[in-house]
Structures are given as C-alpha cells and as structure tokens.
Amino acid sequence: MLKIKDKEFIPFLTEEEIKRRVQDLGRQISKDYQGKNPLVLGVLNGVFMFFSDLMKETDISLEVSFVKVASYESTGSTGKVNDLIGLVEDIAGRHIIIIEDIVDTGLSMSHLLKLVSSKSPKSIAIVSLLLKPEALEQPIEVDYVGFEIPNKFVVGYGLDYDGEGRNLKEIYQLK
Numbered sequence: 210m211l212k213i214k215d216k217e218f219i220p221f222l223t224e225e226e227i228k229r230r231v232q233d234l235g236r237q238i239s240k241d242y243q244g245k246n247p248l249v250l251g252v253l254n255g256v257f258m259f260f261s262d263l264m265k266e267t268d269i270s271l272e273v274s275f276v277k278v279a280s281y282e283s284t285g286s287t288g289k290v291n292d293l294i295g296l297v298e299d300i301a302g303r304h305i306i307i308i309e310d311i312v313d314t315g316l317s318m319s320h321l322l323k324l325v326s327s328k329s330p331k332s333i334a335i336v337s338l339l340l341k342p343e344a345l346e347q348p349i350e351v352d353y354v355g356f357e358i359p360n361k362f363v364v365g366y367g368l369d370y371d372g373e374g375r376n377l378k379e380i381y382q383l384k
C-alpha cells in the first residue's frame with residue numbers, strides 16, 4: 210500500500226512488467242520506422258520517464274522534441290487543455306510519433322492531433338503507455354498501446370497525484 214497526501218494506492222504494474230512492455234514497443238517502433246527518421250514528440254510532464262526508457266529501446270535514427278499541455282488537476286480532467294509549451298519545430302513532411310504516458314478521456318490527444326495535423330506532417334502515429342478504453346470521450350486511435358487499463362486513477366512512472374509520485378518505478382492504482 211502507498212499513501213500520497215490524502216489518498217491510498219495499491220500496486221498495479223511492476224517495474225519488470227513495464228520494462229518488458231517498453232522493450233516490445235521500442236522494437237516494434239524501430240521496425241516500423243527504419244529509414245524514416247521520425248520526429249518523436251513527447252507530451253510533458255507525465256511522459257518523461259516512459260519517453261526516456263522507450264527511446265533507449267529504439268535503434269534507428271530519429272529526432273526528439275517536446276510539447277507541454279495540461280488538462281488534469283488532482284484526480285480528474287478539467288475538461289479543457291492548456292498549451293504550456295507549443296510546437297516549435299517545422300514538422301511539414303515529417304513522420305511524427307506522439308508519445309504520451311496515458312490517454313484517458315482523449316481530450317489532450319485530440320487537442321494535440323489538431324495542432325500537429327494542421328502543420329502538414331507526412332504521417333502521425335500515437336504511442337501511449339496506458340489507455341483507458343472505458344474513459345475515452347473522443348474517437349482516438351492509439352497505434353501503439355502499452356497497457357489497456359480500467360477506468361481508475363493511477364500514479365507512478367511519470368504520472369502524478371497532485372504533483373507527487375512521478376518518481377515511482379512502478380504504477381499504482383487508487384484503492
């Protein structure tokens with residue numbers, strides 16, 4: 210059991226389970242993007258740990274960049290997405306791979322897809338470590354999913370509860 214501020218969490222995905230899945234995703238992305246020099250776009254803050262581990266499991270030439278959006282406060286979506294750091298690269302004609310830690314309601318991703326697709330990329334793919342199919346409110350197709358999970362709040366491995374818990378090696382679920 211884990212306590213962060215006023216909430217209790219139980220273990221959900223172990224370090225080993227996450228590691229194995231991240232290795233699989235890295236291999237698959239390397240195979241699919243060989244010779245394409247994709248621009249891999251991480252969505253801060255939550256993605257930092259997954260992004261770094263995933264990149265270490267790829268063995269192709271690629272470039273990385275980040276955008277920052279926020280929609281979640283405490284344990285719920287605010288229903289609006291704020292752009293905190295925008296897209297600075299020229300992405301016209303590039304293969305773009307968007308990396309997220311979690312797609313929940315899909316609001317953040319649908320916002321990002323609009324932004325990215327308006328800048329004429331050659332292709333767009335979405336990678337998310339976690340996906341909550343039951344929570345989706347927007348028709349988002351995630352191309353590479355680490356784990357489909359139930360509609361419960363999770364923390365760890367980059368994901369926070371009220372700013373804390375991002376440094377945990379494992380993922381925990383709200384009790």
Ligand SMILES: O=P(O)(O)OC[C@H]1O[C@H](OP(=O)(O)OP(=O)(O)O)[C@H](O)[C@@H]1O
Nearest residue numbers: 253254255279280281313314315316317
């Ligand atoms: O599908 P949605 O309901 O939009 O939720 C997913 C978003 O929520 C989290 O970010 P958050 O807004 O908490 O910002 P953070 O990454 O800085 O923690 C996560 O990193 C996604 O970007």
Ligand SMILES: Nc1nc2[nH]cnc2c(=O)[nH]1
Nearest residue numbers: 281313361362363368369
């Ligand atoms: N920490 C955390 N952030 C989220 N953002 C969207 N869903 C979640 C979740 O389950 N946990």
